[in-house]
Structure formats: structure tokens, C-alpha cells
Amino acid sequence: QHISAMKMKMARYIGVMYKLKKYLPLEARLQIYHSFVQSHLNYCSLVWGFAAKSHIETLFVKQKMGLRAILPGFVNYWYKDGTPPASTKSGFYVHKILTVHSIIVKNALVFIHKLKNFPSLVPPSIKKTIPNSAPIFNVADPDSSLTTLWSDEYGKHPYNNSVDILQRSTISNKQI
Secondary structure, eight states, X not given: OHHHHHHHHXXXXXXXXXXXXXXXOHHHHHHHHIXXXXXXXXXXXXXXXTSOHHXXXXXXXXXXXXXXXXXSSOOOSSOBTTBOOOOOHHHHHXXXXXXXXXXXXXXXHXXXXXXXXXXXXXXXXXXXXXXXXXXXXXXXOGGGSXXXXXXXXXXXXXXXXXXXXXXXXHHHHHXX
């Protein structure tokens, strides 16, 4: 429900951006894009970001539409006379814009960093959702690492030795 509301808002803003395209310089259009599109993608991405892939892909389509609305020149939206739509990949790279997928990953990593390094800043309601027995990762001590705790708790899977490989690489990195 939140994702569909975001898509509707972004569609309205993208229409406005198309109308402003010929009147504003690129820098102003980029600021409008960041305030109208990127801000909605950043807001609560930890909550809606792990929804079904199909929902995230529809947001990515809207994000690309918004980027096409600010890029200079004419940009195809759909296949036109057999020619594919123009790629927005270079636009993301040149203007240093994160895709919706990257925004979700970035916000998740920032959240994990805050959990690990600033536990006093984490609200108690979130602390309660993480059990005390949750494995922790300590690179300095491979014996108490996540892989050791995981294999002690769940055992080794006969078809996957990635836990053993990760443990060996952690130990060998410590010896180096």
C-alpha cells in the first residue's frame, strides 16, 4: 500500500518535471529530482525495502522515468519503431544517483552500523526485537565469530561448506 502511494506521488512529480525540463538548467532539475523522487525512496526504506522484488522493480521503473525527465535531450520511454528505450545507467553514474536497490542496501548497512557501534542510540523497541542470543561478528577473535556461533548452533550442512571456508579465511587473515 505504501509502495503504490509512493508510485502515485512520484508519477505526479515526474509529470511536473517533464513540463519544467525545457525551462530549467540541469542543476535545478537535479535538485528537483532529489527532492521529489529520491526523498520518497529514502524515506522508511528499511520498512518497505524488503518487500517482494516485483514491488521494488516497479519503484525502480518510476525512478528511471524520473531520471529521464531531467536528463538533457529526448529520451525514449518505451519501444518506438523497434528501437529500445534509452538506458539510464550512465545518468545514474554521471550524476552520482543511487538506484532504489542501492538505497535499500545503504540504509540497511547504516542501520547495522548504528546497531553495532552506537547501541545506546538504538530505540528500546528495536532492541527488543533482537534476541540476546543473536550471533555477533568479531573479526579480532575468530573463535567467537559469527561463523563459529552459527555452526555451533545449527550444525554444518552436508551440501555447503561455506561456513568452514569462511572460518579458515578468517583464521588465515589473522595469522597474516
